[in-house]
Amino acid sequence: MEILVNDHFWKGRRVFVTGHTGFKGGWLCLWLRRMGAHVIGLSLPAPTDPSFFEQARLADLVDHNEGDVRSMQEVADAIATAQPEIVFHLAAQPLVRYSYANPVETYATNVMGTVHVLEACRATDSVKALVCVTSDKCYENREWLWPYRENDPMGGHDPYSSSKGAAELAIAAWRRAYPDGPAIASARAGNVIGGGDWAEDRLVPDIVRALMAHVPVSVRNPASIRPWQHVLEALSGYLLLGRRLLEGDPNAATAWNFGPSEEDARPVGWIVERMLAGWGSAVGWDQPDATGPHEAALLRLDSSKARSELGWKPKLRLDEALTIIVDWHKHVAQGGDARTVSLRQIDEFAIRGAEDQRA
Numbered sequence: 079m080e081i082l083v084n085d086h087f088w089k090g091r092r093v094f095v096t097g098h099t100g101f102k103g104g105w106l107c108l109w110l111r112r113m114g115a116h117v118i119g120l121s122l123p124a125p126t127d128p129s130f131f132e133q134a135r136l137a138d139l140v141d142h143n144e145g146d147v148r149s150m151q152e153v154a155d156a157i158a159t160a161q162p163e164i165v166f167h168l169a170a171q172p173l174v175r176y177s178y179a180n181p182v183e184t185y186a187t188n189v190m191g192t193v194h195v196l197e198a199c200r201a202t203d204s205v206k207a208l209v210c211v212t213s214d215k216c217y218e219n220r221e222w223l224w225p226y227r228e229n230d231p232m233g234g235h236d237p238y239s240s241s242k243g244a245a246e247l248a249i250a251a252w253r254r255a256y257p258d259g260p261a262i263a264s265a266r267a268g269n270v271i272g273g274g275d276w277a278e279d280r281l282v283p284d285i286v287r288a289l290m291a292h293v294p295v296s297v298r299n300p301a302s303i304r305p306w307q308h309v310l311e312a313l314s315g316y317l318l319l320g321r322r323l324l325e326g327d328p329n330a331a332t333a334w335n336f337g338p339s340e341e342d343a344r345p346v347g348w349i350v351e352r353m354l355a356g357w358g359s360a361v362g363w364d365q366p367d368a369t370g371p372h373e374a375a376l377l378r379l380d381s382s383k384a385r386s387e388l389g390w391k392p393k394l395r396l397d398e399a400l401t402i403i404v405d406w407h408k409h410v411a412q413g414g415d416a417r418t419v420s421l422r423q424i425d426e427f428a429i430r431g432a433e434d435q436r437a
Contacts, residue, residue: 083317083428089114092204094162096120096147096195097169098140101275102211104130105309106166106316108417109424111139118160120145120153121169130274133416147191154198161204164320165260167195168211175279177238178371188241189248196252200259207323209316210249210264214305214337214379216242225305225340225378228266228333236371246333253331261323261331267312268305268337268379271399273406273423274416275309281346285353286407288361295354295363300347305379307338307392308399310427315390322388329387337379342396352397356404393430 093110097103098119110117118141124131131137141160145152147169157165170188171177177184192210199205217226218233232247234240246264253262271282281297288295315336322330350363384390394402402423409419 083314084321085113087321088317090116091164092116092118092160092162094118094120094157094160094165096165096167098136098142099124099129099131100168100172101130101272101277102270102309102312103168104134104136104274105272105420106168106313107136107140108134108420109310109313109317112421112424117141118162119143120147120156122146126276126278128276130276130416133274133410134420135417147194148186150194150197153194154201157198157202157205161202163204164207164209164324165195165199165205166209166211166316166320167192171238171241173277173279174215174236174238175371177236177241181237184237185241185244188238189244192245193248196248196262200252200256205260207320208260208262209320209323210245210262211316212245212264212266213239213242214266214268214335214377215239216246216266218243219377225337225380226335227380228335228383250333263319263323263331264333265316265319266333266335266379267315268307270309270312271306271403272309273403273410273420281349282353282403285350289354289357289359290411292361294361295350297346297350297363297365300345300350300365302346303343304346304377305337305343306349306396306399307342308394308402310424311338311392311394312336314393315384318388318390334384334388335379335381336384336390337381338392338396340378342392343378344396349400352400353404356401357408393427
């Protein structure tokens with residue numbers, strides 16, 4: 079985008095991304111490489127098979143380093159060797175239901191992994207800015223109708239959500255305790271969806287797997303409402319925030335919500351119906367009888383701060399986002415190249431953003 083995501087600004091910059099083998103991290107790396115950045119990644123191996131990282135052949139485009147953010151030494155060595163200007167921290171244990179079965183791993187990754195990145199960046203003089211990506215679930219969710227703002231209390235009913243709230247507290251502490259260190263911001267997006275997400279127990283990947291197998295979609299909580307948004311919407315916010323930090327904007331070093339329009343906080347069942355219709359499938363969906371661990375029924379984000387202070391706003395309506403996702407998966411399922419369709423979608427999103435800025 080001409081103003082919000084500026085290709086020329088990122089060209090030639092050394093950018094370090096943790097979690098680059100994951101879904102969001104992979105899309106971020108591809109976009110940065112498209113703009114000419116030198117991208118260095120640190121992550122565990124791709125968490126799923128298939129994965130966006132493998133399908134888009136990202137190992138050919140980035141300096142790929144396997145490592146674990148739970149190891150302070152591995153993080154410190156990787157960032158010190160890379161000498162980046164900016165770090166985007168996306169490495170995480172990202173699943174609510176997994177966190178119930180693996181709470182220690184979840185806290186070790188999401189809390190101490192974040193602390194390790196904060197310390198490694200503070201110890202590396204080249205790092206001028208750090209964007210830590212957490213989650214909309216970091217808030218103490220009271221299941222109320224009002225969207226959450228950046229100054230609402232942190233919390234969480236489950237280990238995943240509370241680990242993200244704890245990570246936010248650590249980020250805020252490092253920002254205040256070490257004012258001479260890198261400029262630090264945190265970013266809280268909604269339920270991010272897009273082509274190439276293959277995670278277990280996540281709605282859109284579950285729908286795609288069912289469609290490809292020609293079986294009904296199993297939907298646990300069809301009435302639950304989430305702030306759905308395409309992955310490129312969230313990434314545009316992260317990139318804008320990173321740019322503001324590097325430009326020395328002191329007001330950027332804080333917490334930010336990057337959520338969808340209010341009307342795009344939709345029930346799970348609505349998403350399922352739209353994706354089935356977009357795919358042209360009649361497999362239908364059902365709701366399993368078994369009960370599972372607690373999952374939030376209602377969650378909305380207030381992104382007015384990002385709109386008014388950063389000039390960021392969503393570009394895609396949810397219907398359009400779902401169409402793009404179906405297009406990605408159909409293209410790849412029919413033998414098309416994942417990197418090619420992903421770059422096309424990045425370019426189309428960027429063009430649309432530039433047109434919106436001119437309007």
